[in-house]
Amino acid sequence: MRIGIDCDGVLRDLIPDIVGLIKEKHPEHADKILTPESWDWEDWLPFWTEDEAETFIFEENSEKLFGRDSTPIKEALEDWDILKSWAIKNGHELVLVSAQREHCKDITREFLDKNGFIFDEYNFTKEKWSIDVDVLIDDSPEKLEIFDKRSVAYGRPICMRQTWNTESQKKYMTIDRLSDLTTRVFG
Numbered sequence: 001m002r003i004g005i006d007c008d009g010v011l012r013d014l015i016p017d018i019v020g021l022i023k024e025k026h027p028e029h030a031d032k033i034l035t036p037e038s039w040d041w042e043d044w045l046p047f048w049t050e051d052e053a054e055t056f057i058f059e060e061n062s063e064k065l066f067g068r069d070s071t072p073i074k075e076a077l078e079d080w081d082i083l084k085s086w087a088i089k090n091g092h093e094l095v096l097v098s099a100q101r102e103h104c105k106d107i108t109r110e111f112l113d114k115n116g117f118i119f120d121e122y123n124f125t126k127e128k129w130s131i132d133v134d135v136l137i138d139d140s141p142e143k144l145e146i147f148d149k150r151s152v153a154y155g156r157p158i159c160m161r162q163t164w165n166t167e168s169q170k171k172y173m174t175i176d177r178l179s180d181l182t183t184r185v186f187g
């Protein structure tokens with residue numbers, strides 16, 4: 001089995017890092033940040049236009065948010081060795097499937113390496129459905145839905161539970177942490 005795994009929202013704690021950075025650099029907006037319920041910035045960063053949010057996240061702070069020292073999700077770190085041993089034992093491949101912007105690809109790879117998230121294969125693409133994987137673990141409602149419809153391998157989407165994907169949790173098999181794969185999904 002080829003197991004596709006997303007980065008942001010599955011391995012990296014991007015959203016809390018964005019919230020923390022806004023509070024630090026723009027304290028005037030601190031109490032206006034809402035609970036993220038989508039990947040649309042305007043929905044939970046109502047004080048900024050989409051362009052302003054994109055500038056803050058992907059231009060002014062890309063190194064901090066996507067670089068070597070960005071923050072791993074604690075449970076993902078705890079679970080990685082369990083997942084890796086299970087994959088080796090059962091002959092599964094772990095395949096990174098991450099939609100990073102051009103200037104964030106190399107630094108994301110540095111983040112993965114630093115935290116020991118070592119994959120059998122690395123794919124940086126927005127067209128996740130085009131990667132030949134049997135399942136895709138992702139947090140993005142949009143990515144899960146498109147993968148479900150178009151996956152070249154007729155792969156199955158698996159939702160990583162987050163506050164912004166409650167609708168996806170009703171539609172797809174949903175996990176709380178990576179080690180659930182070794183028990184609930186394929187156990």
Ligand SMILES: [Mg+2]
Nearest residue numbers: 006008009139
């Ligand atoms: Mg993601």
